Amino acid sequence: MQRIPFDLEAYAQRVQSNPCFICEVVAGTHRDGWHEVVAQTEDGIAFLSKYPTLLGHVLVAPKIHHENVVGDFSEDAFLRLMRLVHRVARAVEATVQVERTYLLSLGSQQGNSHVHWHISPLPPGVPYHQQQFHALMAENGVLPWTQEQANVLAGQLRAALAH
Template sequence: MERISFDVDAYVQRVQTSPCFICAMVAGEHDSELEQVIAEDEENFAFLSRYPTLFGSVLVAPKLHREHVVRDLPEDAFLRIMALVHRVTRAVEAVVPSERTYVLSLGSQQGNSHLHWHIAPLPPGVPYREQQFHALMGENGVLPWTLPQAIELADRLRAVLSTLD
């Protein structure tokens, strides 16, 4: 899929001046249906990326506002969210052809401070120079993304998730 340009400056302005988008999702007050929820439990949930740089990108986050990967989560809570990351990654790899799947936590106190992990499947055949950080950077463009595409991918991921233990 070819990427389209992404206005990074507008994005930075929005995330630094708007309330936490993950907390808004949990409260049912978020403004985008592109972030289809594909899995959730009492503590954590997984949803499609609103601005995917790779097809099949999913975010996993705790429902409570937490900001630090280790400091804000007791070990048992950390292990539970990582179990969801593992399960969702297995579903993504079952649905989306991938050479490698990147799993990382991004964000900072300056923007997107709510703790979350990105699951990003790298398609086969991407030239090495366009892999890794290059593949993840919005500065290099994002995929054109529509609500029907998001709903279809979310349905496929939910179907696979329902078969995983």
């Protein structure tokens, strides 16, 4: 997997000093347009990562700004969101080559506090020492990525979700 360097310090500064980017994606006011929405439900939204470390990296979040991954949800609300995670992960697996799909919730009260889950598809053939956390860490670089590529992949994911 060819990767390009990622400026983690600039990213941290941006997410710690700007409004919640997930709330902006939900509202349709996100400034750069990079986060292509691939699915929505009444409660949740799924969109491509602007800084993917793996091709097909999608984020799924509740539309309401929640910060506690378990405590801010009733069991029913949590399970509705997990159904969206499952549907989107299946679409990702139908769209890109996958050896293993990683699902995890990341974020921090210090930045990216809006609860969200990452769907990160590990392609076949990645050496073991470059899998798992190594494959997910932007510190190890991000994929070269254009808006046009994001548009194409988002369309493929939307088509897979329609089936």
